């Protein structure tokens with residue numbers, strides 16, 4: 391490892407003209423990189439939550455660095471900031487449900503403990519007769535499975551009631567399929583498409599979180615779903631169920647069999663009026679973009695832009711629901727040194743290196759915000775690009791590149807162009823990493839936006855770790871020596887792309903997983919998969935303190951090969967298997983610790 395590093399230094403030395411000693415150069419880059427990471431990850435920037443004062447301070451810092459290296463605002467722009475608006479959160483602004491039984495006086499429920507809008511609800515009113523539509527699940531015909539909660543039901547202009555989650559007692563295969571369509575957004579879409587005016591969700595007595603209203607989840611959608619939708623408590627729902635003359639427990643039990651022939655029913659003699667009020671808080675985030683113009687005319691150059699980018703936003707104090715902090719660390723600053731001050735520093739280092747070189751193409755330097763909230767910044771950029779994206783030869787992304795261990799570096803999205811594997815191999819002769827190449831571009835980072843926009847792209851990643859999305863992701867845990875090498879490897883790739891007459895051809899990679907209703911995932915295991923792993927099975931990058939995995943004795947480095955009788959060969963098998971588990975029901979886990987095969991029992995908990 392060290393030897394390879396020394397080799398890279400020696401070769402690079404022959405390319406440099408000047409008097410500065412090479413070790414001096416490397417040390418200078420390393421100390422500057424360290425300063426970038428330490429500054430971005432400092433308490434002062436408060437975790438760089440999109441739209442927050444900390445994000446603005448981080449943008450200012452990046453801009454001052456861009457100016458220092460002589461980078462320019464993009465053509466036609468005067469500023470380095472590219473703002474985008476997003477929904478920073480939703481609040482219930484007072485939702486009410488009025489239930490009227492024929493001949494009785496109306497009963498109105500309000501207050502978050504009784505009735506609460508779903509985050510994606512329209513702010514509007516809907517009233518009408520009520521239809522109970524079981525779990526409200528519709529499996530698309532293409533799945534050849536035959537499950538439609540609305541079969542034979544007329545819900546046009548009515549309010550549908552659906553159970554949260556999916557049938558509790560169905561066999562594993564059925565549960566696995568239905569789980570994919572159990573996301574409430576998906577259920578709302580199905581109801582709306584069948585003409586329903588509103589949707590009420592009840593968490594059945596036989597389900598986890600029985601009788602509780604659904605927490606108003608973080609939802610970044612700017613618009614509502616075109617439906618009035620709310621969840622109601624068991625107590626409030628009792629007034630509706632009473633009209634049906636049935637017990638909800640008995641009704642749910644029938645649906646829980648998973649038998650597709652158990653039908654829903656209209657509840658006679660009753661009308662409800664649902665007035666949902668969702669307050670969406672709009673905020674502005676800022677991408678920071680700049681470029682180093684080509685130093686020779688680009689006329690006749692195929693695709694005259696090359697882009698390198700990294701998100702610079704992080705989780706703030708972790709309030710948006712994507713923090714993995716334990717109870718004892720709740721509300722602390724999430725420093726995000728690896729995620730993703732490391733990638734931001736790398737983009738700055740690449741910019742620095744090329745600011746002193748001849749350039750045959752323009753080099754775009756991008757710092758995205760809103761990544762942690764769902765790739766919002768990069769998505770805004772590709773949706774309204776400042777120049778046609780056909781002119782972009784390639785996009786290189788860096789997200790969590792500061793924790794190189796054992797010389798291993800993962801490069802993902804290599805399937806987006808046939809030329810990547812060869813190019814990476816060539817550039818790596820100098821850098822000397824043990825590269826792990828993964829073709830799949832459908833990664834939870836900004837590379838996804840560029841893949842969608844048909845730009846040949848790559849993303850660099852050094853693996854998940856214990857501090858992932860926790861306050862402890864701090865600058866002192868970064869491997870600066872190897873972080874600099876990641877930048878050197880990437881610069882080698884950029885250099886080759888710049889000097890090549892041709893540009894990479896984009897190849898579309900088919901998506902392997904059906905992400906249809908993945909958000910239906912409702913259980914919590916406390917495992918942190920190592921997404922970069924190549925091993926057969928699921929390598930754990932860590933476990934969440936106090937979570938079910940830790941309680942089961944699992945630890946970082948273990949490789950899960952079987953769970954609840956399902957063999958696991960990769961991350962897709964694992965996420966699929968999770969959908970088959972039941973909350974509170976122990977599942978047998980077979981795993982490898984080193985070369986030793988072990989067994990334990992993991993009891994999944996409920997995700998709130």
Ligand SMILES: [Zn+2]
Nearest residue numbers: 729730762859
């Ligand atoms: Zn992250």
